[in-house]
Amino acid sequence: NAGVTQTPKFQVLKTGQSMTLQCAQDMNHEYMSWYRQDPGMGLRLIHYSVGAGITDQGEVPNGYNVSRSTTEDFPLRLLSAAPSQTSVYFCASSYPSRGGTEAFFGQGTRLTVV
Amino acid sequence: DQQVKQNSPSLSVQEGRISILNCDYTNSMFDYFLWYKKYPAEGPTFLISISSIKDKNEDGRFTVFLNKSAKHLSLHIVPSQPGDSAVYFCAARSGTASKLTFGTGTRLQVTL
Numbered sequence: 001n002a003g004v005t006q007t008p009k010f011q012v013l014k015t016g017q018s019m020t021l022q023c024a025q026d027m028n029h030e031y032m033s034w035y036r037q038d039p040g041m042g043l044r045l046i047h048y049s050v051g052a053g054i055t056d057q058g059e060v061p062n063g064y065n066v067s068r069s070t071t072e073d074f075p076l077r078l079l080s081a082a083p084s085q086t087s088v089y090f091c092a093s094s095y096p097s098r099g100g101t102e103a104f105f106g107q108g109t110r111l112t113v114v
Numbered sequence: 115d116q117q118v119k120q121n122s123p124s125l126s127v128q129e130g131r132i133s134i135l136n137c138d139y140t141n142s143m144f145d146y147f148l149w150y151k152k153y154p155a156e157g158p159t160f161l162i163s164i165s166s167i168k169d170k171n172e173d174g175r176f177t178v179f180l181n182k183s184a185k186h187l188s189l190h191i192v193p194s195q196p197g198d199s200a201v202y203f204c205a206a207r208s209g210t211a212s213k214l215t216f217g218t219g220t221r222l223q224v225t226l
Contacts, residue, residue, distance in 0.1 A: 004157070033213070033214075035214075035216075040218055041218060042118075042120075042203060042216040042217050042218040042219055043158070043203065043205075043214075043216040044216070045213055045214070045215075048213055058213065059215075090157055090158070092157075092214075102148055102150075102160035102163060103160070103214060104160070105150075105157030105158045105159070106157050107155070107156055107157050108155070108156070108157050
């Protein structure tokens with residue numbers, strides 16, 4: 001049971017380059033989200049999706065794009081990488097419940113922009 | 115404007131004693147609160163949650179208390195074990211599990 005899988009685990013980009021962080025889940029969860037973790041800042045929501053074809057912005061969406069063509073996949077695109085996007089990125093998925101259902105997180109992608 | 119705050123960046127507790135991690139929030143619309151545990155180089159893993167209509171939830175060694183009037187919650191770990199050493203994040207949900215607001219985390223070290 002893989003859960004939430006993120007690739008790659010590590011990436012170094014040059015300023016201005018673009019790339020896609022991959023996220024896949026095999027739990028048939030409707031909800032998926034992307035967070036970034038920075039020192040002293042906790043995890044901040046970038047974009048989220050409540051189902052295939054539906055996405056919305058979180059707290060820090062600038063410089064990132066997302067799409068959700070299938071339930072399983074939720075890629076995060078960096079359009080033109082900047083040093084301020086150096087961070088650890090986490091993808092999460094969860095059930096669409098109004099109860100206390102927790103989000104399941106992937107292992108993270110550590111991105112460095114030089 | 116940080117809606118979820120963990121004011122203690124670190125905490126050191128002896129093995130066998132109680133660990134108390136605190137969290138404050140400002141948004142009255144939060145309806146669920148969750149605690150996550152994170153080891154280095156891993157993603158956060160869910161620990162325990164509490165609904166805003168409850169004041170206590172217990173799961174084994176872990177108990178979360180919610181004081182809604184003070185907008186404060188705490189996580190109690192009894193007894194603390196060395197394997198509990200990790201960063202603990204408090205998170206709050208407003209209506210949907212796809213949007214969590216996290217605190218900045220507290221690093222717990224359980225010493226022998």
